Amino acid sequence: MSIIKKLFGALTEKPWEENQVAIDSTHSGRTFNLSNQMSAVIIIFGVSTAIFSLIFTGYLYSLPPEQDTTFILKTALVWINTVILIFVTFFFNKISSDLKKNLTDKIKKNLIYVGGLSYLFLFLQLTLWYQLMKTGNFVDTNTYFSSFYIFTALHGIHLLGGLFFWGKVCSRIFKLNEKEYVKEEKNISALALYWFFLFIVWIVFFAIMSIYNDAVIAWCKSLIA
Numbered sequence: 001m002s003i004i005k006k007l008f009g010a011l012t013e014k015p016w017e018e019n020q021v022a023i024d025s026t027h028s029g030r031t032f033n034l035s036n037q038m039s040a041v042i043i044i045f046g047v048s049t050a051i052f053s054l055i056f057t058g059y060l061y062s063l064p065p066e067q068d069t070t071f072i073l074k075t076a077l078v079w080i081n082t083v084i085l086i087f088v089t090f091f092f093n094k095i096s097s098d099l100k101k102n103l104t105d106k107i108k109k110n111l112i113y114v115g116g117l118s119y120l121f122l123f124l125q126l127t128l129w130y131q132l133m134k135t136g137n138f139v140d141t142n143t144y145f146s147s148f149y150i151f152t153a154l155h156g157i158h159l160l161g162g163l164f165f166w167g168k169v170c171s172r173i174f175k176l177n178e179k180e181y182v183k184e185e186k187n188i189s190a191l192a193l194y195w196f197f198l199f200i201v202w203i204v205f206f207a208i209m210s211i212y213n214d215a216v217i218a219w220c221k222s223l224i225a
Helices: 002-012 018-025 036-061 076-100 107-134 143-173 178-211 214-224
Strands: none
Touching: 036 143, 036 178, 076 107, 076 178, 107 143, 107 178, 143 178
């Protein structure tokens, strides 16, 4: 309700009245109390969501009828990487939460965990690509595999971008004493939200691959028939 009021409440205001003039004069000019870092992340969300949505749509509408839609889901590395992303998201949220509570003793260690697990995720993703190509499944094999390669490539690029800013935050954190960690709270909160977004995108794609399988396709065809 408060969000709706913030978005549309200005329509009911009367800026010509003295009371409203006094309120407007003290207003900071912001509709939402968001940091510049968080605003940048939200903009990235919008652009990235549009790109990933195109990949999801392309996958759904061009899936080859003869393709085993559970092929990639049968590989252990997909599930290992999913677990890794869960841990990365957990550690980043833990860092953000600890900063707000002024619990700073584990910040550095958890930041290292985040970076190490993220690089491990990328390494295992490349290993999975290698395994798929070794079995003759390339980006041009069919749209099932091309969707997977394109999605994971874009996801990996987004993760590398996040790691770039993670590195910048770490370089500053390691130069500060624990009492000064709060200076990086806005950056860390924005990065935690960014990693959570990457986790959600990953889960959505593989949920689509899992749900939109041969059995569901056959059931849909039976309804049409």
